[in-house]
Amino acid sequence: MKRLLEVSGVSVTFDGFRAINNLSIQIGQPELRAVIGPNGAGKTTFMDIITGKTRPDSGTVTWGEKGVSLLAMSESQIARLGIGRKFQKPTVFEAQTVSENLGLALKNRRGPLDVLMYRRSRRDTARIGEIAEEIGLSAQLARPAGQLSHGQKQWLEIGMLLAQDPQLLLVDEPAAGMTPSEREHTTDLLRRAAETCAVVVVEHDMEFVRRLECKVTVLHEGAVLAEGSLSHVTRNQDVIDVYLGR
Amino acid sequence: MPSLSTQTSGAGRKTFLAQHPSVMWFLLALALFTLGVTVLAEATGAGLISTSFVKTLGKTLCLCLVAIAMDVVWGYCGILSLGHMAFFGIGGYAIGMWLMYARTEIIVRDSLLAAPIPPTPQEITDGIGTQIFGVVGSAEFPLIWAFADSFALQLLMVILVPGLLALVFGWLAFRSRVTGVYLSILTQAMTLALSLYLFQNDSGLRGNNGLSGLQNIPGFETVSQDAISIGFFWASAVALGLGYVLFAFVVSGKMGSVVRGIRDNEARVRFLGYHVESYKLFVFTLTAIVAAIAGALYYPQAGIINPAEIAPIASIYLAVWVAIGGRGRLYGAVIGAAFVSLVSSWFTGGGAPDVELGIYTIKWTDWWLVLLGLSFVAVTLFFPQGIGGLFDRLVRNPTPDAEGQK
Ligand SMILES: Nc1ncnc2c1ncn2[C@@H]1O[C@H](COP(=O)(O)OP(=O)(O)OP(=O)(O)O)[C@@H](O)[C@H]1O
Ligand SMILES: [Mg+2]
Numbered sequence: 001m002k003r004l005l006e007v008s009g010v011s012v013t014f015d016g017f018r019a020i021n022n023l024s025i026q027i028g029q030p031e032l033r034a035v036i037g038p039n040g041a042g043k044t045t046f047m048d049i050i051t052g053k054t055r056p057d058s059g060t061v062t063w064g065e066k067g068v069s070l071l072a073m074s075e076s077q078i079a080r081l082g083i084g085r086k087f088q089k090p091t092v093f094e095a096q097t098v099s100e101n102l103g104l105a106l107k108n109r110r111g112p113l114d115v116l117m118y119r120r121s122r123r124d125t126a127r128i129g130e131i132a133e134e135i136g137l138s139a140q141l142a143r144p145a146g147q148l149s150h151g152q153k154q155w156l157e158i159g160m161l162l163a164q165d166p167q168l169l170l171v172d173e174p175a176a177g178m179t180p181s182e183r184e185h186t187t188d189l190l191r192r193a194a195e196t197c198a199v200v201v202v203e204h205d206m207e208f209v210r211r212l213e214c215k216v217t218v219l220h221e222g223a224v225l226a227e228g229s230l231s232h233v234t235r236n237q238d239v240i241d242v243y244l245g246r
Numbered sequence: 247m248p249s250l251s252t253q254t255s256g257a258g259r260k261t262f263l264a265q266h267p268s269v270m271w272f273l274l275a276l277a278l279f280t281l282g283v284t285v286l287a288e289a290t291g292a293g294l295i296s297t298s299f300v301k302t303l304g305k306t307l308c309l310c311l312v313a314i315a316m317d318v319v320w321g322y323c324g325i326l327s328l329g330h331m332a333f334f335g336i337g338g339y340a341i342g343m344w345l346m347y348a349r350t351e352i353i354v355r356d357s358l359l360a361a362p363i364p365p366t367p368q369e370i371t372d373g374i375g376t377q378i379f380g381v382v383g384s385a386e387f388p389l390i391w392a393f394a395d396s397f398a399l400q401l402l403m404v405i406l407v408p409g410l411l412a413l414v415f416g417w418l419a420f421r422s423r424v425t426g427v428y429l430s431i432l433t434q435a436m437t438l439a440l441s442l443y444l445f446q447n448d449s450g451l452r453g454n455n456g457l458s459g460l461q462n463i464p465g466f467e468t469v470s471q472d473a474i475s476i477g478f479f480w481a482s483a484v485a486l487g488l489g490y491v492l493f494a495f496v497v498s499g500k501m502g503s504v505v506r507g508i509r510d511n512e513a514r515v516r517f518l519g520y521h522v523e524s525y526k527l528f529v530f531t532l533t534a535i536v537a538a539i540a541g542a543l544y545y546p547q548a549g550i551i552n553p554a555e556i557a558p559i560a561s562i563y564l565a566v567w568v569a570i571g572g573r574g575r576l577y578g579a580v581i582g583a584a585f586v587s588l589v590s591s592w593f594t595g596g597g598a599p600d601v602e603l604g605i606y607t608i609k610w611t612d613w614w615l616v617l618l619g620l621s622f623v624a625v626t627l628f629f630p631q632g633i634g635g636l637f638d639r640l641v642r643n644p645t646p647d648a649e650g651q652k
Contacts, residue, residue, distance in 0.1 A: 051517060079519035091514045093507050100503050110519050112528045118500040164519065 001028035002065060004198050005050065005168060010059030012045060012222070019045045020056065021222035029167065032194035034209045034230075035202045037219035038243050043202040044088055046219065047170045051085050052078045080110060082167035084160075086174060088202075090153040094146030098137050098156055101145050102128045105160035127163070134192075135159040136185065151182040158189055169199045175208045187211045206230075218243065262495060269494045272577055273487055280483040287479075289472035297472045301547045302591060304479035306584055308544035309567075311486045313583035314493050314576050315533035315540070316564050321573030322497045323529045324509030326426075329415075329433030330537045331560035332440050333408040337538030338545035338555065339444075340407055342457035343391060344400035345546060348464035350377045351395070381455045388450030404542045405535050412534030413527065420523040420530075425512070434558045444553035456552025460545050478547050485543055486580075489536050493576055496532070505529060566618070570625050571632050578634025585633065590614060 005027040012020040020042045027033060035043050048054035050061060052075040061070045063081060070078055079085075092101050106124055108114070132138045135155040140148060145156055154174055161169050171190065175183045187208065193199050194214075203209050209216060209230060216233050218225040220243065226236040233239050263270050285291040287300050295303075312334050319325050354373035358365035365373075375385040393399035419432055447453035463474055497505060507515045508522055516522050545551045563586075571582020592598060593614035601608040610617075625632055 053513075074521070075513075075516040076519050076521045079517050085517050087514075091511055093503075093510055093514070095506060095510060096503060103500060104503050104507060104515075105518055110521065112501075112524050115504055115520075115525075116496070116501045120500075160518070 001031060003027075004029040004031075004064065006060075006062045006067070007046070007050070008060050008062075010049060010056045010061065012042075012049065012054060012056050019222050020049065023059070023219075023223055025217060025224065027168065027198050027200060029198050030194055030196060031198045032191065032212060032214040033198070033200045034212050034214055034216045035200060035219060036204065036206075036209060036216060036243070037225070041219040042222040043219055044172055045222070047085060047172055047200075047202070050078075050170060051075060051083060076110070079164070082165070082197075084164045084166035084169050086154075086157045086161055086169070086171045088172040088176070090150065090157050092145040092148075092153050092156050092160070095144060097142055097144055098132065098148070099128055099141040101156055102131055102159055102163050105163035107163065107165040131159045131163050134162065135189065151178045151186075154178065154182075154186065155189070158186070158193075162193060167197050169193060169197060171199065171201045173202055173204065175203060175205055183208055184211070206234075262498075263491075266494055266498060268577065269491060272490055272580070276483055276487050276490075280480065283479060284476060287472070287476050289470065289476045297475045300472075300475040300479050302588075304475065304482045304547045305544050306587055307479070307482035307486045308540045308547070309587050310580045310583045311482070311489045311540035311543075312537045312564065313567050313571065313579040314486075314489060315536040316568045317571075317573055317576060317579035318493050318497060318505075319529055319533040320565065321568060321575070321579070322502065322509060323505045323526065324512075325526060325530060326430045326565065327433045327530065327533075328430045328558065328561045328565060329437040330534065331564050332437035332556050333412060333534040333537040334541035334544070335440075335551065335556035335560075336408045336411070337404045337541030338548075338551040339451060339457065340400055340403040340538070341542040342460050342545055342551050343394040343403075343451075344397055345460045345462070345464065346378060346457050347374065347391070347394040348397070349459060349462050350374045352464060352467070353377070379452065382447040382453050384448075390450050401542075404538055408538035409531055409535045412531040416527045416530040417523075420526045434561070437556055437561055438558045441553045441556040441558070444556060454552060454554075456550060456555075457545075458550040460551065461547070461549040463546065475547065478543065482543050482547075485539060489540075490576060490580075492536070496529075497576070566622050569632060570622060572634025572637075573632065575634045575638070577637070578632050581633050581637070586618070590618065593617070 003026060005025075007023060007025045010020055010023045011018065023042070023046065025046070035046070037043055045054060049056050050070065052070065052073055055071065062068060063070050063083075068081075070081075073081075093104070096104075103120065103124070106127060108118065108124070128141070129138070132141055135158060137148075137152060137156060137159065140152065145153065148156060154176075158171065158174060161171070174186050174190065178186060183205070190199055190201060190212065201209075201212060203212075215228065216230050217227045218233050218236075218239050220238075225242065226233040226239050283295060283300065283303055286294040288295070288297050312330065316327070316330050319327050319330065351370065351374050354370055354377060355365075358370060358373060371387070372385060375387050379385055379387075387394075393403060415433075415436055419429055424432060443449055444451055444456075445454050451457065461471065461474070463469075466474060496502065504515060504520055504525055507518075507520075508525055512522055515525075564583075567582040567586045568579045569582070570586055571580065572578030593610040596611060598610040598614075600610065629635055631638065
């Protein structure tokens with residue numbers, strides 16, 4: 001497995017409060033990884049750091065075999081490297097159609113002039129069709145995203161990530177507010193995505209994590225508490241104390 | 247519902263106008279309006295419309311143009327700029343400098359030629375300087391008048407000066423992620439600073455006197471104002487038509503998608519890999535340039551420009567027009583600007599009869615602003631979509647397919 005992302009010795013302080021404390025995590029390519037931890041453990045902040053939203057006080061974040069530092073890059077540059085992100089709260093463009101939402105995400109040139117002159121090619125149309133099929137929204141392509149159900153919005157957002165042809169997907173609580181059958185579909189989606197790229201999933205729901213059948217990292221107070229298979233970490237006494245035993 | 251592939255391949259073959267029927271309807275309405283006014287005007291038709299009213303209509307078209315620019319920057323991109331009338335004013339000043347210089351040059355040359363000794367170029371320049379800057383107790387040409395003798399260069403200034411100002415201002419503001427109300431305040435500060443600067447006598451632009459006599463077009467001394475007014479009216483209509491098509495192009499397709507995305511969730515667009523600041527800068531600068539072109543057409547019809555035109559309130563009015571007309575739709579901005587500015591000139595021009603209340607007489611010249619303010623509040627509360635929104639409900643039956651065509 002190639003090394004794709006390396007977070008090493010990272011700390012972040014918000015007004016004196018240490019949200020991330022000397023955190024180190026490596027993600028390989030391809031890999032599916034679940035990150036779990038109690039509320040406020042720093043899971044979302046961890047994603048904020050990778051995607052450039054939050055700058056760490058110390059530590060390094062490097063990308064790819066060459067080990068390029070992500071810390072000096074803007075959010076949009078990091079996204080163009082192939083790091084896609086799904087937010088905890090579903091954020092799709094509600095006023096725009098599913099097709100437009102996916103079109104925005106499609107991997108194409110991102111400069112204003114390229115975008116101004118862009119005309120959707122047959123290849124892009126076909127790709128949008130494929131993704132819509134994958135996320136189960138083929139029949140909804142022409143509908144404004146605001147009219148979708150909560151679960152469909154979550155899928156659309158995952159579809160937008162896939163459309164970017166990313167190398168790393170950061171998915172924050174994809175199953176929140178979903179019905180059991182929707183959750184199952186989401187698990188399948190993520191597992192299929194992980195065949196071609198690295199996927200990091202933050203999730204609270206243990207059943208969901210179990211179905212992902214992947215390596216699990218437990219965060220607590222901004223640091224890694226345990227790492228390994230789900231059965232391994234759930235047997236760890238520290239994990240039971242801070243998280244499972246609540 | 248048609249399958250996606252037929253939708254898109256069909257759209258690929260169609261022209262831009264065929265894909266956007268509302269643009270075609272707008273152009274048709276504008277053409278009919280222009281024709282109607284032409285047929286009724288003094289110079290070209292029956293003379294049922296006075297020359298001053300032709301000028302009012304021509305000016306209104308310019309206001310519609312700056313309003314669609316405002317709609318693009320605010321309604322589509324979500325940047326509530328309260329400084330776009332500054333760009334409009336700069337456009338007016340830029341063209342006004344040439345108009346005033348060239349006309350004064352003709353007058354000075356004529357009067358000096360009558361003298362026994364032929365004048366030197368220096369004498370002519372000095373004469374023009376005395377004429378133009380006498381009111382502020384000066385005769386020297388400030389540096390900013392360096393190109394005023396050249397129509398072509400000064401036209402270039404109409405675009406370059408506001409374009410560069412918008413570029414630098416926008417770059418500073420967007421780069422530091424100034425958004426929302428802070429950005430609005432910053433744009434107000436910009437327009438306030440500009441108007442205060444222009445009010446000074448040593449600003450080089452005649453202080454509070456501003457530039458005047460702009461209705462007299464050098465080289466067209468023998469042409470009557472009747473004819474000049476209809477000429478400017480046509481030019482304004484063409485500019486509005488072109489501006490409409492340009493902006494309809496910008497806000498449609500993928501660019502429109504990105505721009506509306508920025509309005510609705512800037513961070514999301516950024517995490518999709520778009521450099522949001524560049525897009526904002528593009529929209530801000532493009533709309534500033536169009537605003538300046540509108541101003542350059544407006545002020546020769548108004549005849550005079552002074553720093554009060556750039557006062558912060560002017561830009562706030564612009565936002566009010568767009569809000570009343572309905573932001574996020576170009577024709578809404580046109581309706582808002584045309585409706586409010588025409589009604590406003592009717593009220594303030596004494597067109598509306600005073601209302602006698604026994605103890606108090608409502609004089610509309612005083613009370614019009616109150617009425618406008620109340621209408622603005624009413625629209626914001628009860629018709630957030632503005633007049634254009636009512637129009638939408640009447641004309642369009644919203645089907646998902648109509649949305650999906652984009
Ligand atoms: N911008 C911020 N300013 C101040 N404190 C913050 C900020 N962002 C996060 N925090 C704090 O950092 C801690 C970690 O937050 P984070 O959102 O990363 O937790 P989480 O693991 O994602 O929790 P949850 O499961 O509730 O989503 C929390 O205590 C939070 O209050
Ligand atoms: Mg979180």
